[in-house]
Amino acid sequence: MINISEYIKTINNNRKKALSIFLTAGFPTKKEFIELAKNVLDNGADLLEIGIPFSDPLADGPIIQASSQIALENKINIDEIFEMCYELKNYSNKPIILMGYANPILKYGSEKFCNNAIRSGVSGLIIPDVPYEEYNSFFTNEFLHLQKILLTTPTSSNERIKKIDELSEGFVYCVSVTGTTGIRNNFDENTFKNLERTYSLIKKNKMMIGFGISNAENVKSLAPYCDGVIVGSAIIKMILNKKEMSEINSFISSLNDSCSY
Amino acid sequence: MKINYNYPDKSGKFGSYGGKYVPETLIHALEELETLYINQKNDKDFLTELELLQREYNGRPTPLTFAKRLTEYFGKAKIYLKREDLCHTGAHKLNNALGQILLAKKLGKKRIIAETGAGQHGVATATVCAKFGLKCVIYLGEVDIERQKLNVFRMKMMGAEVIPVTSGSKTLKDATNEAIRDWVTNVNDTHYIIGSVVGPHPYPMIVRDFQSIIGIETKEQILSIEKRLPDYIIACVGGGSNAIGIFYPFLNDDEVNLIGVEAAGYGINTNKHCATLTLGSPGIFQGMKTYLLQDHYGQISDVHSISAGLDYPGVGPEHSLLKDIKKVKYEYSTDEEALEATIFLSKHEGILPALESAHAVAFLKKLIPNLSKDEIVIINISGRGDKDLNTIIDSLGGKI
Numbered sequence: 001m002i003n004i005s006e007y008i009k010t011i012n013n014n015r016k017k018a019l020s021i022f023l024t025a026g027f028p029t030k031k032e033f034i035e036l037a038k039n040v041l042d043n044g045a046d047l048l049e050i051g052i053p054f055s056d057p058l059a060d061g062p063i064i065q066a067s068s069q070i071a072l073e074n075k076i077n078i079d080e081i082f083e084m085c086y087e088l089k090n091y092s093n094k095p096i097i098l099m100g101y102a103n104p105i106l107k108y109g110s111e112k113f114c115n116n117a118i119r120s121g122v123s124g125l126i127i128p129d130v131p132y133e134e135y136n137s138f139f140t141n142e143f144l145h146l147q148k149i150l151l152t153t154p155t156s157s158n159e160r161i162k163k164i165d166e167l168s169e170g171f172v173y174c175v176s177v178t179g180t181t182g183i184r185n186n187f188d189e190n191t192f193k194n195l196e197r198t199y200s201l202i203k204k205n206k207m208m209i210g211f212g213i214s215n216a217e218n219v220k221s222l223a224p225y226c227d228g229v230i231v232g233s234a235i236i237k238m239i240l241n242k243k244e245m246s247e248i249n250s251f252i253s254s255l256n257d258s259c260s261y
Numbered sequence: 262m263k264i265n266y267n268y269p270d271k272s273g274k275f276g277s278y279g280g281k282y283v284p285e286t287l288i289h290a291l292e293e294l295e296t297l298y299i300n301q302k303n304d305k306d307f308l309t310e311l312e313l314l315q316r317e318y319n320g321r322p323t324p325l326t327f328a329k330r331l332t333e334y335f336g337k338a339k340i341y342l343k344r345e346d347l348c349h350t351g352a353h354k355l356n357n358a359l360g361q362i363l364l365a366k367k368l369g370k371k372r373i374i375a376e377t378g379a380g381q382h383g384v385a386t387a388t389v390c391a392k393f394g395l396k397c398v399i400y401l402g403e404v405d406i407e408r409q410k411l412n413v414f415r416m417k418m419m420g421a422e423v424i425p426v427t428s429g430s431k432t433l434k435d436a437t438n439e440a441i442r443d444w445v446t447n448v449n450d451t452h453y454i455i456g457s458v459v460g461p462h463p464y465p466m467i468v469r470d471f472q473s474i475i476g477i478e479t480k481e482q483i484l485s486i487e488k489r490l491p492d493y494i495i496a497c498v499g500g501g502s503n504a505i506g507i508f509y510p511f512l513n514d515d516e517v518n519l520i521g522v523e524a525a526g527y528g529i530n531t532n533k534h535c536a537t538l539t540l541g542s543p544g545i546f547q548g549m550k551t552y553l554l555q556d557h558y559g560q561i562s563d564v565h566s567i568s569a570g571l572d573y574p575g576v577g578p579e580h581s582l583l584k585d586i587k588k589v590k591y592e593y594s595t596d597e598e599a600l601e602a603t604i605f606l607s608k609h610e611g612i613l614p615a616l617e618s619a620h621a622v623a624f625l626k627k628l629i630p631n632l633s634k635d636e637i638v639i640i641n642i643s644g645r646g647d648k649d650l651n652t653i654i655d656s657l658g659g660k661i
Contacts, residue, residue: 134282
């Protein structure tokens with residue numbers, strides 16, 4: 001397991017924001033997913049978030065929903081996702097974070113899930129439907145050795161953001177806007193105000209911004225308000241649109257370039 | 262010894278079920294709703310306003326009808342029907358929509374969203390929005406749009422925008438996902454009127470409380486007619502709002518047997534059913550921990566029922582607790598049994614029940630051989646079946 005917080009700190013020390021890329025496991029096919037993930041890691045992703053597909057992803061917009069649907073049609077399951085994580089861990093020494101909904105993990109069994117996750121080189125977990133209130137019910141002792149990353153949103157109060165920062169490990173995932181995952185062309189003034197507010201409240205952790213980040217310009221504009229950015233839908237959309245791998249690679253490089261300051 | 266039933270607890274749990282398993286964005290709105298509701302639920306002005314609406318707009322109290330010919334037909338027990346089919350808009354759903362629209366007004370929300378399966382909750386929500394002049398958006402699965410055409414027209418006539426949901430199985434669960442996504446996006450000006458005792462806390466509690474008027478009236482009515490409590494109360498269970506509504510005021514009355522009837526679709530030996538409590542296992546879905554129909558890897562199953570309102574792979578968390586502590590017994594009826602019961606009740610009592618409610622009626626046939634003449638059974642007729650005529654005609658091949 002990699003200490004994600006220390007890892008991001010090292011990147012930041014080199015005058016660079018961390019770049020995390022989200023991919024849906026088993027999408028577009030099981031085999032292509034591995035190639036894609038390796039390319040993403042080779043072309044400038046600092047962290048890799050792997051989505052565990054769920055039949056009812058209520059925090060996701062149409063793009064990630066579509067990728068989850070395809071991955072499930074490819075009959076991906078958690079056991080295979082662990083095998084993929086293991087292969088990718090051996091491929092690169094960058095942190096792997098699993099992002100998924102509560103139910104598949106609960107059904108798989110918390111103990112078995114955590115043991116296999118750690119064995120497969122997973123460092124952290126993001127579960128968007130387990131908020132602060134359910135932290136203790138869901139994250140039982142078995143989860144001790146996985147870094148549990150919590151989310152803040154524009155509707156989180158100052159008080160809450162401080163509590164979330166206390167509890168979160170690895171980093172705090174700052175959701176840029178109220179809404180589901182997906183591409184947004186621009187961020188408005190209120191978004192920046194909220195990011196500034198959130199960033200100033202987060203003391204213990206590094207803060208990464210996600211949701212709606214779709215291009216290098218976005219990354220540049222958000223960089224002053226965070227320690228890193230998370231991009232998902234923009235890349236998934238390129239794959240859905242059958243873009244060449246070379247195009248995806250240069251897109252990731254451009255994101256990476258705009259992380260430097 | 263009498264147990265004092267008192268759920269949910271402060272964190273919104275019914276035992277280990279319930280809770281708030283939602284994205285962070287919604288937490289603030291849920292807290293705001295809970296605070297307001299706790300503040301209003303004993304407020305005299307709020308209760309007076311709601312009571313007036315229930316009486317003069319919804320047509321409450323609904324009758325408790327003695328089913329004379331049904332009783333004679335079986336010759337076993339006295340059968341009564343709680344007539345939620347006589348509510349304005351044709352089902353119990355308005356009981357909740359009226360309560361929630363008052364809360365939405367107090368929250369200062371300008372836009373209302375809702376999910377619907379059978380269309381009855383969509384119609385109820387469109388109705389209260391028309392009455393109170395709020396913008397209304399209804400999410401409805403594409404499959405259900407076909408099944409419930411008449412209700413789609415009704416919603417549109419009342420000014421609601423109806424959005425067809427094309428994701429997943431295109432039924433109630435997908436409409437609910439889409440409504441939650443809308444709410445996550447527009448939470449600042451939008452109130453989500455959930456139609457059943459499902460979703461994150463405080464919804465299962467609020468919807469139960471607004472629906473418990475069914476049970477409160479039933480208790481008064483049966484005590485006045487029979488001078489005693491009933492032996493059995495039967496209600497259908499999809500999400501479970503009409504069932505909780507009639508059961509809740511009887512939960513501390515141990516002598517009353519409560520039976521929830523789920524939809525067994527093509528049969529519980531097929532994979533085309535919605536018998537969640539009968540065959541499901543606990544999981545986390547749409548904001549709550551509860552029994553679910555799911556596969557080995559925790560993916561939610563595609564379910565089936567002839568009745569769109571029961572076509573749901575989850576169930577209200579309070580029902581999960583009531584099953585575990587054996588306060589309520591959960592049974593099931595198939596599509597075929599429900600259809601037969603629809604016609605049976607029409608012929609014997611002149612009451613056309615909704616296909617949902619017909620599942621409860623169908624269970625009567627299984628229960629009644631074990632009963633004696635002096636026992637009393639109440640069935641909750643949660644809605645009327647006019648909306649189902651297309652489905653019924655198709656299922657019977659156009660003949661009766």
